[in-house]
Amino acid sequence: MRILLWPFSLIYGAIMRLRNLLYDREILKSTDFDIPIIAVGNLSLGGTGKTPHIEMLIRMLSSDYHLAVLSRGYGRKTHGFRWVDVGDQGVDVGDEPLQIKQNFKDVPVAVCENRVEGVIQMLSDDPKINLILMDDGFQHRAIDPYLKILLTTYDKPFFKDHIVPFGTLREARSGHLRANAVIVTKCPEKIETGEIENHIKTRPLFYSSIQYPEGEKKTVFGFSALADNSIFENYLKENYDLMGFEGFPDHYKFSKEDVKSLKAKAGSAGLICTAKDAVKLKDLEIEPQVVYIEHRIQKEEEFKNWIIKKLSEFES
Numbered sequence: 001m002r003i004l005l006w007p008f009s010l011i012y013g014a015i016m017r018l019r020n021l022l023y024d025r026e027i028l029k030s031t032d033f034d035i036p037i038i039a040v041g042n043l044s045l046g047g048t049g050k051t052p053h054i055e056m057l058i059r060m061l062s063s064d065y066h067l068a069v070l071s072r073g074y075g076r077k078t079h080g081f082r083w084v085d086v087g088d089q090g091v092d093v094g095d096e097p098l099q100i101k102q103n104f105k106d107v108p109v110a111v112c113e114n115r116v117e118g119v120i121q122m123l124s125d126d127p128k129i130n131l132i133l134m135d136d137g138f139q140h141r142a143i144d145p146y147l148k149i150l151l152t153t154y155d156k157p158f159f160k161d162h163i164v165p166f167g168t169l170r171e172a173r174s175g176h177l178r179a180n181a182v183i184v185t186k187c188p189e190k191i192e193t194g195e196i197e198n199h200i201k202t203r204p205l206f207y208s209s210i211q212y213p214e215g216e217k218k219t220v221f222g223f224s225a226l227a228d229n230s231i232f233e234n235y236l237k238e239n240y241d242l243m244g245f246e247g248f249p250d251h252y253k254f255s256k257e258d259v260k261s262l263k264a265k266a267g268s269a270g271l272i273c274t275a276k277d278a279v280k281l282k283d284l285e286i287e288p289q290v291v292y293i294e295h296r297i298q299k300e301e302e303f304k305n306w307i308i309k310k311l312s313e314f315e316s
Contacts, residue, residue: 002166009034010164016163016171023141030144031116032141034132035123036314038307039145041138043158043175044168046250047227048151049185051096052295054135058104060304065311070118071097072136075251081121090280095251096135098279103292115143122288130226138171138178146314147307150179152278154187154207159199167228175200176200181306186231206303212295214238219268220289224274225252227249232274232291243269252280259286 022028038057042048054069061067073082073094084093084101093101093111101109108126112118115134122131134140138148152158156177161167176182183203184196191207212235219241224232229247236242244265248254254277262271263286271288272279278290297303 005165008180009163013163013172016173020141020171020175028141030066030141032133032144032146033123035132036146036311037119037132037134037137037143038147038149039134039137039143040140040149040151041136041140042151043168043170043173044152044156044161045140045164048153049210049295050136051099051209052210052293053149053151053183053185054133055100056208056295056297057133057307058100058107060307061131062104062107064308065132066126067133068108068110068122068126068129069097069100069133069135070115070122071100071109071111071134072113072115072140073097074136075253076111079143081110081112081118083125084111089282091253091278095276095279099276100135101280103275107185115140119143134136138175141223147180147310148178150176150182150203151185152176152182154184154196157184157196157199176203179203182208182308183297186210187298204306205299209298210294212239212291217241219243220272221245221262221269221270222272223248223262223288224277225254225280226250226274226276227259232293235291236272240272254280254284256284259284263288 023030035042040050040053071094076094079089082093084097086102086105088098090098097109097111110122112116119132134145138146158173161169163169182200183206185208185209187209217240220242222233222236222245225248226232227250233245265272273288275290
């Protein structure tokens with residue numbers, strides 16, 4: 001059945017190639033700014049760890065820059081520009097921007113579906129901002145970021161995928177050539193780099209892995225709404241006495257009925273979820289244990305030095 005989707009992938013791919021060509025030929029204009037913008041994105045529909053890598057960059061750079069984060073605010077019911085406050089609801093600003101704000105309360109975070117207008121408003125409201133991290137900005141070519149960091153997963157790298165709907169790519173594989181660097185995410189402890197390096201020859205290449213805290217070996221019932229729930233479920237199996245697990249679609253909006261069902265399934269066991277899920281549970285009468293997930297770059301100092309060097313070149 002899936003092969004029947006191939007013609008639609010060809011059509012969608014042709015549209016995206018035309019769009020990129022119009023930007024490359026400057027028929028469609030991209031806007032750049034007087035401060036550096038780092039866009040973190042992917043070629044696939046999701047699940048590469050964009051938000052955790054934005055948080056990683058915040059940890060790396062916030063002591064040297066008055067940085068801010070700009071996101072579209074996927075899944076929110078509001079429109080236009082909005083600063084994110086720690087007391088906001090996910091439906092107002094989006095789950096990931098709220099998660100970032102709650103984890104980094106001193107970092108300005110804003111949402112706006114029009115990224116150009118978003119940057120202009122951010123700089124107008126806070127002229128001290130001298131670096132913007134743009135979440136999921138790889139295909140948003142109305143802005144020309146100074147640095148474009150492309151994420152792709154170890155288990156399903158972009159060069160083994162296809163354009164939607166046959167696969168999960170938003171554009172052709174050749175789109176990776178716009179990136180200034182590529183990070184292969186969700187890597188296991190032992191990785192084979194030969195095939196990856198063969199496909200990514202002309203860009204700085206880094207590897208990152210998920211870092212979970214040590215478990216407590218107590219009985220829990222787990223749940224999550226991630227692009228790939230199996231990774232979190234496997235972590236719980238290895239580090240807790242997992243008596244059950246329920247996975248929801250990415251960006252799922254939990255309801256009171258969901259909470260009631262989860263409590264019933266858990267019984268006397270404690271509920272446990274990720275920080276991304278926890279921000280969506282406010283005012284739903286549930287207080288699960290929260291697991292905070294980080295992504296760590298292998299050879300982190302080398303990656304940080306590359307970023308700092310590129311940013312210093314912008315300033316010069």
